[in-house]
Structures are given as C-alpha cells and as structure tokens.
Amino acid sequence: xxxxxxxxxxxxxxxxxxxxxxxxxxxxxxxxxxxxxxxxxxxxxxxxxxxxxxxxxxxxxxxxxxxxxxxxxxxxxxxxxxxxxxxxxxxxxxxxxxxxxxxxxxxxxxxxxxxxxxxxxxxxxxxxxxxxxxxxxxxxxxxxxxxxxxxxxxxxxxxxxxxxxxxxxxxxxxxxxxxxxxxxxxxxxxxxxxxxxxxxxxxxxxxxxxxxxxxxxxxxxxxxxxxxxxxxxxxxxxxxxxxxxxxxxxxxxxxxxxxxxxxxxxxxxxxxxxxxxxxxxxxxxxxxxxxxxxxxxxxxxxxxxxxxxxxxxxxxxxxxxxxxxxxxxxxxxxxxxxx
Amino acid sequence: xxxxxxxxxxxxxxxxxxxxxxxxxxxxxxxxxxxxxxxxxxxxxxxxxxxxxxxxxxxxxxxxxxxxxxxxxxxxxxxxxxxxxxxxxxxxxxxxxxxxxxxxxxxxxxxxxxxxxxxxxxxxxxxxxxxxxxxxxxxxxxxxxxxxxxxxxxxxxxxxxxxxxxxxxxxxxxxxxxxxxxxxxxxxxxxxxxxxxxxxxxxxxxxxxxxxxxxxxxxxxxxxxxxxxxxxxxxxxxxxxxxxxxxxxxxxxxxxxxxxxxxxxxxxxxxxxxxxxxxxxxxxxxxxxxxxxxxxxxxxxxxxxxxxxxxxxxxxxxxxxxxxxxxxxxxxxxxxxxxxxxxxxxxxxxxxxxxxxxxxxxxxxxxxxxxxxxxxxxxxxxxxxxxxxxxxxxxxxxxxxxxxxxxxxxxxxxxxxxxxxxxxxxxxxxxxxxxxxxxxxxxxxxxxxxxxxxxxxxxxxxxxxxxxxxxxxxxxxxxxx
Numbered sequence: 001x002x003x004x005x006x007x008x009x010x011x012x013x014x015x016x017x018x019x020x021x022x023x024x025x026x027x028x029x030x031x032x033x034x035x036x037x038x039x040x041x042x043x044x045x046x047x048x049x050x051x052x053x054x055x056x057x058x059x060x061x062x063x064x065x066x067x068x069x070x071x072x073x074x075x076x077x078x079x080x081x082x083x084x085x086x087x088x089x090x091x092x093x094x095x096x097x098x099x100x101x102x103x104x105x106x107x108x109x110x111x112x113x114x115x116x117x118x119x120x121x122x123x124x125x126x127x128x129x130x131x132x133x134x135x136x137x138x139x140x141x142x143x144x145x146x147x148x149x150x151x152x153x154x155x156x157x158x159x160x161x162x163x164x165x166x167x168x169x170x171x172x173x174x175x176x177x178x179x180x181x182x183x184x185x186x187x188x189x190x191x192x193x194x195x196x197x198x199x200x201x202x203x204x205x206x207x208x209x210x211x212x213x214x215x216x217x218x219x220x221x222x223x224x225x226x227x228x229x230x231x232x233x234x235x236x237x238x239x240x241x242x243x244x245x246x247x248x249x250x251x252x253x254x255x256x257x258x259x260x261x262x263x264x265x266x267x268x269x270x271x272x273x274x275x276x277x278x279x280x281x282x283x284x285x286x287x288x289x290x291x292x293x294x295x296x297x298x299x300x301x302x303x304x305x306x307x308x309x310x311x312x313x314x315x316x317x318x319x320x321x322x323x324x325x326x327x328x329x330x331x332x333x334x335x336x337x338x339x
Numbered sequence: 340x341x342x343x344x345x346x347x348x349x350x351x352x353x354x355x356x357x358x359x360x361x362x363x364x365x366x367x368x369x370x371x372x373x374x375x376x377x378x379x380x381x382x383x384x385x386x387x388x389x390x391x392x393x394x395x396x397x398x399x400x401x402x403x404x405x406x407x408x409x410x411x412x413x414x415x416x417x418x419x420x421x422x423x424x425x426x427x428x429x430x431x432x433x434x435x436x437x438x439x440x441x442x443x444x445x446x447x448x449x450x451x452x453x454x455x456x457x458x459x460x461x462x463x464x465x466x467x468x469x470x471x472x473x474x475x476x477x478x479x480x481x482x483x484x485x486x487x488x489x490x491x492x493x494x495x496x497x498x499x500x501x502x503x504x505x506x507x508x509x510x511x512x513x514x515x516x517x518x519x520x521x522x523x524x525x526x527x528x529x530x531x532x533x534x535x536x537x538x539x540x541x542x543x544x545x546x547x548x549x550x551x552x553x554x555x556x557x558x559x560x561x562x563x564x565x566x567x568x569x570x571x572x573x574x575x576x577x578x579x580x581x582x583x584x585x586x587x588x589x590x591x592x593x594x595x596x597x598x599x600x601x602x603x604x605x606x607x608x609x610x611x612x613x614x615x616x617x618x619x620x621x622x623x624x625x626x627x628x629x630x631x632x633x634x635x636x637x638x639x640x641x642x643x644x645x646x647x648x649x650x651x652x653x654x655x656x657x658x659x660x661x662x663x664x665x666x667x668x669x670x671x672x673x674x675x676x677x678x679x680x681x682x683x684x685x686x687x688x689x690x691x692x693x694x695x696x697x698x699x700x701x702x703x704x705x706x707x708x709x710x711x712x713x714x715x716x717x718x719x720x721x722x723x724x725x726x727x728x729x730x731x732x733x734x735x736x737x738x739x740x741x742x743x744x745x746x747x748x749x750x751x752x753x754x755x756x757x758x759x760x761x762x763x764x765x766x767x768x769x770x771x772x773x774x775x776x777x778x779x780x781x782x783x784x785x786x787x788x789x790x791x792x793x794x795x796x797x798x799x800x801x802x803x804x805x806x807x808x809x810x811x812x813x814x815x816x817x818x819x820x
Contacts, residue, residue, distance in 0.1 A: 064413075068412045068413045071411065071412050071413075072412045075398070075411065080398060084412070089412075089413075208340065208341065210340055211340055250563065253340055254340060254341055254342070254343045254366070254368060255340045255341065255342045255343060255405070256343055256405060257343070257366075268574075275361070275362075275557070278362050278364075279362065282349040282362055282364075282398070282399070283349075315348050315400065319349075319362075319364040321558065321559065321560045321561060323559065323560065323574050323575055324574065325574045326560070326571075326574035326575065329560065329561070331364075331561075
C-alpha cells in the first residue's frame with residue numbers, strides 16, 4: 001500500500017475520492033436541513049448541482065484522459081508503440097511532456113534510422129571491404145572477361161557492380177520508385193544466373209484514368225525498401241520450392257498511400273510464425289535494429305518496417321500474409337511522397 | 340486516385356479476455372466491392388460493430404474516409420455512416436416502403452407529409468435500379484429480395500458511402516442473389532464501397548474486386564481479382580470430399596413421391612426420393628421450399644395432387660401429420676429453433692423417443708444405452724445439464740443426432756449449410772452422410788448450391804415452382820455458381 005502512495009496519480013484519485021465524499025456529505029447535510037423546511041430546498045438543489053458538476057467534470061475531465069494516457073504508456077512499456085508516447089493528448093504535466101521529448105532526443109531517432117540503414121551496408125561493413133576497392137575489382141573482372149570474349153561474365157559483373165553501387169552509396173535519401181524497381185530488376189538479373197527459368201518476376205501497376213505508370217514511378221520511398229523483401233521471398237520462399245517460382249510486385253496508389261505488395265508462390269510459413277512476425281511488425285521495435293543479426297530470417301523485413309515507421313509514423317509499415325504451400329504476400333504501406 | 344473509404348490498421352480487439360480481432364490490417368477503396376470469405380465466424384459480429392460504432396480496441400486504429408475515427412488510446416463510440424444489410428433487417432414491418440425510406444430517415448422534419456411525392460420519388464429510385472416495387476406496400480409483405488433492395492435504397496438515401504452485406508446468400512435465393520449482385524455492381528460503379536461477407540468463396544469470388552479470407556479474427560490472405568480461382572484457395576480450406584466415408588448406395592424403390600402437387604407456383608411439382616438416397620432440391624427463386632416444408636411438417640395440406648409415402652397415399656387440403664408417418668423436418672437454423680434451451684442434452688436428444696417405445700415408457704436402460712451409443716459420437720457434452728453453454732457445432736450435432744436416433748424414413752434438411760462457417764458446414768455434411776448411412780433417405784431443400792453437392796446423389800432444380808432440370812451426381816459439374 002505504501003508503495004502505491006509513491007505515485008502521484010494514486011494520490012490524485014484519492015484526493016478526488018475525498019472531495020466526492022465531501023460533496024456527498026454536503027448533499028446529505030443539505031437534505032437534513034431541508035427536511036420540513038421547503039424554503040431551504042435551494043440548498044439541496046445547489047448541493048445536487050455541485051455534485052453532478054463535480055462528477056461530470058471529474059469523469060470526463062480527469063478520469064478518462066488519465067486512462068487514455070495510461071493506456072498509451074502501458075503499450076509503450078510493453079514495447080508495442082514508440083512514437084505514440086510523443087503524441088499523448090493529455091500529458092501529466094508540461095514537465096512530463098518535456099521529459100518525453102528529451103528522452104526521444106537522447107534515444108536519438110536519427111541515430112536509430114542510421115542503425116537501421118546499416119542493413120543496406122551489411123556486406124561492406126561485415127567484411128570491412130572498401131566499396132571503391134569492390135567497384136574497381138569488379139570493373140577489372142569485367143574488362144578481363146570482355147577481352148577474353150566471355151560476354152556472360154562481363155554482363156553479370158556489370159550487373160553486380162550496378163547493384164553494389166546502388167546499395168552501398170547514398171543510403172540516406174528517399175529514391176523514386178523507378179530507381180528502386182530498376183535495382184530490383186538488376187537484382188533479378190543477377191539471381192537469374194543462379195535460378196534460370198525457375199525464378200519469374202512480374203511487376204504490375206494498378207493504373208487508373210487519373211494515374212498512369214509514369215506518374216506512379218515518380219513516388220518516393222526509402223532506398224532499399226524492396227530489395228530485402230524480394231531477397232527474403234527468393235531465399236525463404238522460392239529457393240527450396242520444387243518447380244518454377246513466381247514473384248509478383250504489385251503497386252497500387254490510393255488517395256493517401258502507396259501500397260506495394262510483393263507476392264511469391266513459394267513454401268510459405270506456418271500460421272504461428274506469421275502471427276509472431278506480424279506481432280513484431282505492427283509496432284516499432286528497437287530490439288532487432290542490430291546489423292550483426294541482419295541475416296537471420298525475417299530480420300531484414302523488420303528493419304525495413306522499423307525504417308518506414310521511424311520515417312513516416314506508426315500507421316505505415318509492413319504486414320505479412322502467408323500459408324504453407326500457398327506462398328507469402330508482403331504488403332508495404334507508405335505515404336504518398338513526391339518531389 | 341481512389342479514395343480509401345475504410346482502413347483498419349493493425350486492429351486488435353479483445354472482449355472479456357478473449358481476442359476476437361487479431362492484428363487486422365486491410366483497406367477498402369471507394370467504389371470497391373471487397374469480399375470477406377468467412378472461414379471461421381469468430382470475430383465477425385465484432386468486426387461489424389467496430390466498423391459501425393467505433394467500439395474500444397486494444398491496439399491499432401481505424402480510419403474512415405481518411406479520418407482517424409478510432410484508436411486504441413481512446414474510443415468515443417461515435418457512429419460511422421455505414422449501413423449493414425443482414426438477415427435481421429432494419430426496416431419497420433408495419434410501415435410502407437416510402438415511410439421507411441423517407442419518414443424514418445434521420446433529419447426528416449416535415450410535419451405534413453405528401454405521400455404522393457414520396458411515392459413518386461421511391462418509384463424514380465426504384466426505376467434507377469431497374470425495378471418496379473409498389474412504394475405503398477408494407478415491408479411485412481415484401482420478399483427477402485425486395486427487403487434487401489429497400490434497405491440498399493435506405494442506405495443510399497442516408498448518404499452511406501460504405502455498405503456491409505452480411506451473408507445475404509443465407510436468405511436470398513440463387514436467382515435473387517444474382518439480381519441483387521447486379522444492383523450492387525451498378526451501385527459500386529457510382530462510388531459506393533461494399534464489404535461483401537459470405538461463407539462461400541465461389542459466391543464472394545463472383546462479385547468481389549478483392550477478397551480477404553477471414554479466419555478466427557485474422558485476415559489470412561487478400562486475393563486480388565486475378566487470384567480468385569479455386570486452386571488459389573485450396574491450401575486454406577479443409578476438404579469437403581466425402582468419398583472416404585462409408586457410402587450406402589440408394590435403392591430404386593421410392594420412399595417419398597410427390598405427384599402433381601400444387602404448392603405455390605402455377606405448375607404442379609413432382610419428384611420421387613429413393614430409399615437411402617440424398618436428393619437435393621434447388622429452389623432457384625425461393626417459391627417452393629417454404630410451402631413444401633409447411634406440407635411435410637404438417638402445417639398445411641395440398642390443393643391438388645398426391646403424396647406417396649411408401650404404400651400410403653395422402654391428398655387433400657387437410658394437414659397430415661407426416662412425422663407420424665416417418666418424415667422428420669430439420670429446420671434451417673436447428674441450433675436455435677429445434678432445441679429446448681431449458682432441457683438437458685439427453686432430454687433434447689431423446690425428445691419424442693417415447694413414440695418409438697412400447698406405451699411411451701422410456702426405461703433407464705434405454706437412456707443408458709442411448710447415452711453409451713452417442714457418447715462415442717458427441718463426447719462429454721452429452722452430460723450437459725443445459726444446452727446454453729454448448730458450442731454451435733455441438734448444438735447442430737444434437738439436432739441431427741435426435742433425428743438419427745428417431746430413425747425416420749425421410750429426413751428433410753432445410754437449408755442445412757446456410758448458416759455455418761467452413762468447419763460447421765463440413766460437420767453438417769458428415770452428419771447428413773451419417774443419416775444416409777443409417778438408411779434414412781435425405782431430402783435437402785436449399786436455395787443455394789454451395790457444398791450440398793458433395794453429399795447429394797441427385798439434384799432437382801425448381802424454377803417458377805416447377806421442375807426445370809434434373810442431374811445425377813456425375814452431371815453436377817454442369818451446374819455452377
């Protein structure tokens with residue numbers, strides 16, 4: 001009990017309960033005074049009005065907002081939300097609001113974004129390879145292949161160099177969907193050397209009268225949003241599947257969102273695993289923003305999801321639908337951003 | 340760019356400690372017909388309440404016409420402008436169509452009502468939909484289809500840009516459904532969004548622009564238009580194939596025969612049900628099955644024709660107690676209308692069993708052997724004191740096993756698969772198969788094809804009250820949705 005008294009909210013509730021009791025007593029006293037004295041009825045009425053006003057204001061003005069704030073704090077404490085703490089409608093006091101803001105500054109959202117972006121650089125970082133050294137070496141291989149007349153090696157090397165150039169350089173910026181899809185097509189080209197006809201990619205646009213393909217391609221999104229998702233679909237879905245695997249990227253635009261759905265008809269996932277993954281994806285999670293564990297299944301998608309939520313808010317992000325033997329759909333929801 | 344009418348963002352809804360909606364994430368666009376295939380009905384009513392009334396949620400947010408109307412941190416119980424068309428109906432039976440559409444509308448403040456003007460407006464609205472229903476008719480006299488159309492008009496007049504259609508095939512016949520779906524398509528082109536909820540994927544695929552598979556409060560998969568094929572759904576469904584179960588071949592001898600019986604249509608109806616056979620009668624326009632059920636359950640007689648039950652012949656307008664003659668009718672919602680809530684499981688199961696024993700004297704030994712036999716089939720729920728706490732599946736089991744125990748010559752199943760989700764439908768099919776295997780001839784009266792085909796040996800299609808076609812089991816593929 002003594003432990004509970006430490007909290008100001010408990011003290012406020014107790015104080016309110018005390019005042020309410022006081023008003024009740026006042027009402028009883030007014031009732032006592034008015035017995036047999038109808039001219040004193042105004043006293044009873046005034047006490048009743050005061051009690052009703054107190055109850056109404058106490059409930060809607062203090063109790064309900066307090067509950068709302070507690071609910072957000074509870075979700076934050078359980079790790080389900082992050083940004084909502086900054087959007088609390090009824091903070092306990094100006095100082096507590098400032099504390100929250102300071103806390104977020106200390107946590108360094110910018111730093112978090114940077115950590116998350118490191119998934120894009122993981123190859124270079126993990127192997128401590130200088131990107132320029134990598135490009136130069138690849139260019140060397142390409143020249144050698146051309147001079148020996150092995151065009152296929154030259155083409156593959158060129159595709160790989162293009163892929164690394166896009167992946168490693170300038171990860172800070174938002175890019176056009178056109179660039180992101182060009183990178184995916186390049187990545188698909190590289191993967192085809194390994195998978196051949198087993199892997200089929202199809203990009204579809206949900207165009208309308210007001211919006212054609214060219215306009216859709218101008219929308220912007222965080223760089224390397226799609227590649228980790230496509231990579232996951234190939235390695236966890238299609239690679240172990242017997243027969244052809246189809247990868248479909250469907251892009252739709254609504255009045256407020258850019259929705260990209262990456263579907264594969266690979267092995268799919270068990271319902272429990274999908275549920276756990278979506279549970280993690282529904283909120284911004286800092287636990288997995290660790291470049292060291294990027295390669296473990298599903299982490300890449302979580303990092304993309306974190307990046308989207310950090311940049312645009314918790315109402316955007318990724319949701320996964322999957323079923324064993326049916327395949328997996330990854331739906332990426334982004335705000336509409338144009339130059 | 341199409342406007343998002345509704346968006347559910349990671350919505351989790353819990354009531355009394357149970358999770359009904361789990362991380363639900365989907366959106367519906369303006370003018371879109373979004374299908375919702377209900378694989379397991381848990382969470383359906385909560386979803387409708389959430390969309391309509393912004394009830395408190397445990398996590399996530401709801402956006403309606405671009406505005407956030409509900410959030411886990413605060414729910415204000417405001418109503419969204421959404422209309423639900425469901426079996427229960429929201430019209431006032433004793434009022435006319437015009438009164439329901441205009442006078443009962445929110446914000447209608449006229450003191451003097453010119454009914455001629457209102458009727459004329461209703462006629463214009465009906466004409467827009469290609470219909471001609473008399474606006475002066477009382478709602479109580481309307482057919483299910485006419486009610487649905489009236490409700491749709493009411494929704495449009497109330498300015499609802501989003502309408503939920505809750506399992507309308509449960510109460511509309513095949514033809515009415517097609518007609519209503521055409522109206523929905525037209526309305527969707529005008530910008531109204533629909534959430535089309537249905538138990539059968541064929542039905543939903545036929546109308547929806549996109550379709551979500553709803554299972555125990557989660558969206559399992561969202562199908563795009565090009566994915567709406569039978570094979571795409573296979574990994575998500577349970578098998579309805581009954582070929583593995585023991586099947587008793589029907590005999591040629593007719594156990595029930597209707598010869599030139601006038602029911603409701605202009606033409607007389609005639610068919611015969613063979614011993615041990617399961618015959619499905621598909622009433623495409625809902626004209627015949629109701630009067631037929633009334634006749635077979637002993638509520639009314641027949642004007643013309645004869646009914647043969649084995650060697651016995653029945654005719655005349657005097658109602659006949661066919662139950663005495665060995666015909667038992669299982670109504671369309673047996674869990675609600677066929678059982679007695681204040682009686683125990685065993686009392687319900689053995690109800691009317693006294694007619695089968697000498698002098699109506701059911702001995703304890705009879706009850707013991709019934710309990711022993713059915714315990715194996717239904718499990719420990721057989722000892723339930725009251726049936727209130729039983730699940731829907733257990734109540735369906737009880738209703739069908741009561742008939743199984745009574746062992747009539749003919750069991751008439753009225754719309755047996757109309758109500759349940761995928762798992763319940765599969766269970767009902769097993770129960771019907773069990774009736775068949777015990778030698779009972781089964782007559783299925785339905786207005787929807789659905790999965791009834793899996794258990795039936797023969798199908799008769801009734802149109803305008805007369806037999807339009809007859810198919811043997813191997814010809815069922817000719818009849819599609």
